[in-house]
Amino acid sequence: MLNKSDEIDNKKSKKKSQQISIIQNSENGMKDRNDLFNYKTIANFFRSKYYPLVFQIMLIIFLAGFIIQGLGEKRSDTESAITMGLFSAFWFLIIWSSNVFAGRSWCSICPVGAIAGAANRFNKGYNFPRKLSNWGLPLLSYVLSLWVLAMVTNFWYSSFLSAIWIISVVGVAIGVSLIYKERIFCKYLCPITAPLAVISRSSPLEVRSKTMSTRLPRSSSTKNNTNHKFISLPMVHTSTLTSIDKYNTITTGRNIDEECKSCKTHDCYKGNEETEGCPWEQHPATMSGNAACSMCMKCTHSCPSGEPMRLFVRKPFSELLNIFRPDYYEVFIIFTLLGLYSFYQWSVIADDLLLRGFHDYLVSTTHLIFPFLTVDAVEEYVVGYFAAIGLGLGLYSFSSLISSKISGIRFKINFANFGYTYLTVFIFHFLLTYSIGYLDNIGQHANIALSNIGINLYLPPNFIVDFTIPAFQIGNDVISYDNLINGIPICLAIPVGGYISYKIAKKITRSNSIYKALIVSSPHIILITAMTILIMYQELILRI
């Protein structure tokens, strides 16, 4: 019989040998099944020079159609193509769902990004202020230009205002691109860049050089130092990356590909005569995160040999275990998303479970502070969304404080590292609620889309599948499939989030002790479990 430590040693050596075999196979020219560029059709598709262009043009035509319709719309706002397109069909079904499964691939085909990219060719050459080059600005842009603006104007329910909004976004994109070098608008000012960056970290796809893949082990010399070094800026400005020496010193804990090391032109980064380099100013050879990779494949187009940059499949959420330069702004973004999409009914839950009349009291009191807003706006936005963000951040800070006291590691490091685990709560709730649950309305969207191209028909909103059908009954309460879809998958957040917390605790404590890691991560595991249970309550009980 093997004892426990032998078993653990066996498992470790097995894992190591698997990882070594991945590297050896790639070195020996054997096909790695997780490298999608080993499949000819996929490689040809992404390496084609027409790859983002075809989609970009198609989407620019769509966007132009939406704007023209929005400005001259005679129909009601519920029948409008622009409100349906911008804030429903594209928003949830295409942009965010693709974000979860394929990183920021939307950014490579985004029509606003394409227009900004075209304008950027004629830029005045100014550098964007270094102080603003962080995730704080994107977060501000997301909250102000979407949620605060919606609170004041309700623009996403009005076709005319939606058209004006998207025209303004395009205008700002062109203006910023004409002034500054690089894709500053896409990086820091796009209204949705902040959530896209954070969610893309959980995606099972990545564009990396052969040795930087998330699946491979980090080199032992740098393994223990990676997270010890806390750098607050996630996206490094051009000036820091122009010299080769500098980029070689920035370590992700992985070895740079030999071919990239010996490369003297760095075309993937700088571009060459024919093809531009990485438009996001990331050096592909050292890139280890999805947050600022739009998967535009420019690096594969411009690399002279075209070999080192690959499209890999990896385990979902695996990047969260090895975030290079964890950043507290990203944690703010994660809790903003949780507040806006998952936890906005917190006061109703409190009212239902503990304090009768709490919700109404809170709304009326808050309305006294914001008398210029309507009661509905105060209830939905201030008490619902914005207070939920504050509450979530407060609870998280508290559990980080406890965790840092237990581990003896600085609060800032604790706060920045563990925040990523809460992404699992958001994704497991959001994914089905807003994407598959969207099928409930697909008939309505099909009616609008088809009527605009001359095909007139009426399909019931849930003509594909009706999730409102009762699944079972508990006492007098009827639980529908809709309730189950919204309330059950979130359970996965507990094991997955818990595991990620445990792994992060193990890494930041630099200890092999399972118990120590469990104790350090326990405040976060408890908070994740509590949040998950409350969201389940919200979806299964409050929705009935």
Add this chain to the structure above:
Amino acid sequence: MNKSYFSITLVTFIFIFGSTTLIFNINVNNVNAEEAKVVDWDRLLIDEINELNDYIEKIYEENTNNNFTAIRIDSKNILLSSGFRNISAELEYRGNTEVVQAFINTVSNLTELSPSDKEKMNENINNLSFIRNEMINTLSIPDIDYQKLIIITVISSTIFIVSILMIPKVRSHHKIKF
């Protein structure tokens, strides 16, 4: 064949095909001008059907509460509503006058029934939702406005193809990296 010749031929073909079909379609409509009806209602019926559903649901509730006065008022309102006007216009345009007539008859019956005719009332209300479903089934069959479809397809596909062909050439001609 040279690639650029092929592209030019393709674009020309699409233009010729599109415009011929368009002209043919307009002419056919003009020839049959007497038969052709002017569509002066919104053919997208989402709001209209929602309004109708709301009325029918309301009538159901009023029937369970035995509120016959409210049923009579709502029944009259259905027939006067702009939503029903658009739905009936669309159904008549598609040649389904029987369904419209059946619906009008049922609603008219509701306006005339007295509280003593509870059974007839129930029967008519059930009929109402049955006819509503029939109407929705009829409307779920697509009716294609070929003229609009062709115009949109031709314009957007032309812009698309021209852009795909032109942008790389303009970029390489002006030495703009892409």
